[in-house]
Amino acid sequence: MTRLLVWLLLVGISVASVVGAHFQVAILLGGLKALLVGVEFMELRHAARAHAVLYVAFIALITITVSIAAS
Numbered sequence: 001m002t003r004l005l006v007w008l009l010l011v012g013i014s015v016a017s018v019v020g021a022h023f024q025v026a027i028l029l030g031g032l033k034a035l036l037v038g039v040e041f042m043e044l045r046h047a048a049r050a051h052a053v054l055y056v057a058f059i060a061l062i063t064i065t066v067s068i069a070a071s
Contacts, residue, residue, distance in 0.1 A: 006040040024067050031063030 013033055017026040035056065038044045044052045 003040060006036055010036055023070055027063060027067045027070065031059055034059045034063075 010033055013029050013036075017029040020026060020029075038055050038059070039052075042055075044055055
């Protein structure tokens, strides 16, 4: 059931990023989607805490870097 809800949320975020039409907002929403995919579909919530923390830190770093580079 949670995978269906996460999938619906991912679809909603994808639509919002297209409708929003601002590149930096789309980048931030893409980072959020990457986090949701990691937690739910890659099952990081069941992984070792260090793996989950490193994944979140990497996604945050990439999202911030691309957002700053685009401005």
